[in-house]
Amino acid sequence: MSRIETTFEALKKSERTALVTFIMAGDPDHENSLKVIKSLPESGADIIEIGMPFTDPAADGLTIQLAGQRALKNGANMKRTIEMVQDFRSGNDTTPIILMGYANPLYSYGLEQFAKDAALAGVDGLIIVDLPPEEDGELRGYTDAQGLDMIRLITPTTDEKRLEKVLDGASGFLYYVSITGVTGTAKADSESMKPHLDMIKSKTNLPIAIGFGIKTPNDAQEMSHLGDAVVVGSSIVDKIKDIGNNGEDISDVTTLVSFLSSVLGARI
Numbered sequence: 724m725s726r727i728e729t730t731f732e733a734l735k736k737s738e739r740t741a742l743v744t745f746i747m748a749g750d751p752d753h754e755n756s757l758k759v760i761k762s763l764p765e766s767g768a769d770i771i772e773i774g775m776p777f778t779d780p781a782a783d784g785l786t787i788q789l790a791g792q793r794a795l796k797n798g799a800n801m802k803r804t805i806e807m808v809q810d811f812r813s814g815n816d817t818t819p820i821i822l823m824g825y826a827n828p829l830y831s832y833g834l835e836q837f838a839k840d841a842a843l844a845g846v847d848g849l850i851i852v853d854l855p856p857e858e859d860g861e862l863r864g865y866t867d868a869q870g871l872d873m874i875r876l877i878t879p880t881t882d883e884k885r886l887e888k889v890l891d892g893a894s895g896f897l898y899y900v901s902i903t904g905v906t907g908t909a910k911a912d913s914e915s916m917k918p919h920l921d922m923i924k925s926k927t928n929l930p931i932a933i934g935f936g937i938k939t940p941n942d943a944q945e946m947s948h949l950g951d952a953v954v955v956g957s958s959i960v961d962k963i964k965d966i967g968n969n970g971e972d973i974s975d976v977t978t979l980v981s982f983l984s985s986v987l988g989a990r991i
Contacts, residue, residue, distance in 0.1 A: 745956030749799025767984025775824030
């Protein structure tokens with residue numbers, strides 16, 4: 724099984740919801756970003772999403788936008804993002820790594836070369852926000868060849884007909900965008916989401932991770948009853964921005980992640 728499959732299978736047996744943590748590669752700088760990534764598994768993260776910095780992140784709220792700008796200002800690029808994963812893998816071969824971002828940097832890198840380099844570095848899957856199923860065929864040909872999962876987005880407006888298209892070629896898990904908006908803004912409403920999630924679960928066996936609008940441990944605990952994983956990004960990224968300033972270290976990040984993990988149940 725892949726790292727993603729192995730992780731979800733173990734969590735299912737322990738009756739625990741996965742904690743998926745998002746950070747932006749290279750934020751606030753390459754060295755500290757790598758320190759944070761390496762600290763996440765021992766702090767309680769089950770899966771790590773790494774944002775690929777991009778100048779025009781249409782789905783990102785202000786917190787994530789600013790993180791991307793900090794990273795780019797300090798020399799982040801696609802090559803260094805992949806190198807970061809490779810450095811992480813030198814000490815951890817079990818925690819799944821997902822790269823999340825936009826299509827333009829991948830096309831600039833070259834789709835085939837990107838898929839090869841990402842897989843070689845130890846990436847497990849991709850979430851490409853602005854590449855719908857109708858347009859990801861070329862990339863998916865290369866990712867399938869390298870054993871990389873194509874993780875698709877589902878939104879509150881995805882109806883049953885559209886769901887069929889989204890599920891065709893999806894693998895790893897599904898990312899449920901819990902709000903109609905950008906990251907880090909509105910709070911997700913679990914009560915209104917449940918019927919839609921029930922419909923999705925009736926159509927697929929893929930695990931469902933719920934993201935966008937999950938800011939606090941209470942939010943994470945609430946959503947843990949609806950999905951197989953919860954994704955927390957903006958509140959973690961907000962802790963990262965001050966690392967390196969006035970002696971700030973990564974302890975605020977690790978404390979938050981540990982607390983988030985604790986509300987989802989006992990560690991494996």
